[in-house]
Amino acid sequence: MSAGPYAVIGAGLMGAATAWQLATRGAEVVLLEREVPAGDQGSSHGSARIYRYAYPDPFYAELLVHAEPLWVQLERESGRQLIDRVGCLDHGPGRDPEALARVLEQVGVEHALYSPAEARDRWPQLVVDTPVLHQPSAGVLDARTTVEAMVELAVAAGAQLHTRWPVTSITRTRSGFTLTGPDGAILEAAHVVVAAGGWLPELLGQLSLPGAFLTGLPEFTVMQENAYHFPYRDPGRPWPTTIHKDAMQVYTLPGGRDAGFAGQKVAEFNGGRPIRSAAAQDGVVDPANRDRVVEYVKRYLPGLVPEPYAETTCLFTNTPDEHFVLDTADGITVVSPCSGHGGKFAPLIGAMAADLATGTGGVPPVFRPGTAALAR
Known part of the structure; x- marks a missing residue:
């Protein structure tokens, strides 16, 4: 050393x-x-980040497998639950759930593929039109x-x-x-x-x-991203995290403390605006982005009331x-x-x-x- x-x-x-x-x-x-x-x-x-295994590139899926023992150690030594393993769903033609399933099979991560009809039966709060990949050990990370x-x-x-x-x-x-x-x-x-x-x-x-x-x-491109919390129509129904990619890529997850445990966090991936650095952030939500996400909720998330009750901005620091x-x-x-x-x-x-x-x-x-x- x-x-x-x-x-x-x-x-x-x-x-x-x-x-x-x-x-x-x-x-x-x-x-x-x-x-x-x-x-x-x-x-x-905040309290809500997606914890998932599915990547098109086996490199990252295997990397998370290597990270797992350190998460177990961290939870044990801190005495805190850091990951709520509510599961994660991937769907949409841009996500290619079948290809993601092959990656998870390769790296030894538990998963299941459901037909659109099977997925609608299991998760009626979602609209799906492709096969759905389920990762039961995925969930929400309390950052x-x-x-x-x-x-x-x-x-x-x-x-x-x-x-x-x-x-x-x-x-x-x-x-x-x-x-x-x-x-x-x-x-x-x-x-x-x-x-x-x-x-x-x-x-x-x-x-x-x-x-x-x-x-x-x-x-390095710093993005000021937008995220919204939508209330559950049925607060007693459990929600997984989801990643859906079609015309746009949207991710959702239970909002935890950030949403008063009453709603789902919904955001468009890289749907924000570039800023020169974190010092330039203004915390102002983009109204056009809000409109896109609300329309998405109306179309694909019938289990949510399509009116956000909370919203925020956050930072992504992207490489090409x-x-x-x-x-x-x-x-x-x-x-x-x-x-x-x-x-x-x-x-x-x-x-x-x-x-x-x-x-x-x-x-x-x-x-x-x-x-x-x-x-x-």
Whole structure:
């Protein structure tokens, strides 16, 4: 393990996971958060994220299988339930449920395929017109509670947490880095892990990294997304999570605390608008997007009242190919497992980031475009 301390910037899902992994390995860790862990201005707030296995690419499905033992460990050590396994349904011609089923068969994940008629009988609150893939072990991840659990375990293992500590500059020194925060406060670190989510684009310019490494990183596009909560017509009927792709791709899931346990969270995937960074978000829901989602609910979700009783915005930090970025060079590790589908991998991403930062292990080459550019 390289000499500490390690400074982890960002106490969202990925930064908290990295700090937890580093601290439990005996490293000296300082976790820096510009507001509070899982704060409302980041990508890890709230109680409802989809936890699913189905991917067209077996690589990601198998990756989640590898993450499962870490989720079990995290729930056991924190004493909290983090995943509500209500199941997940995939349907629509754009999802190709049969192909997804073949992937799950390949990686050994329990699943079932239902005909449209069978699916309508089992889930009459939905309109389906293709076969439906059911993943019974999938469900809803409580993002905020997960962050809180990992931060608590990291602190218990010796990590320091600094809240309301936005990093204003990162300067390379002979022994590592000087990080400047509020009111000119400074911290010294031998290695910096940047897990800043939607703030990453504006931090990249401050990172003293090789030019070829930076050039090799993909373009990061921050999206301000919209999500809505619709009331259940029958509050006693259990709801799974769903992903449906036809003319548009829509995901739904029980809203948990975010919806007062009274409704389903519904959103169009990448239906929001690009912004230059998280600092530019305004929290204003796009009325055209709201209209599209309401029309979708009227057509495909008869089990919901098609009038949202709550709505919010959130951030996706996308790469063009939706692959994660986990790469390191010259004492800086960049952690951006983003594109709106990274949350369910959080403990594994934290372990990988810790491996990179300490030099004790590697990650799949597809996550290291900067290093690949350096090698060319």
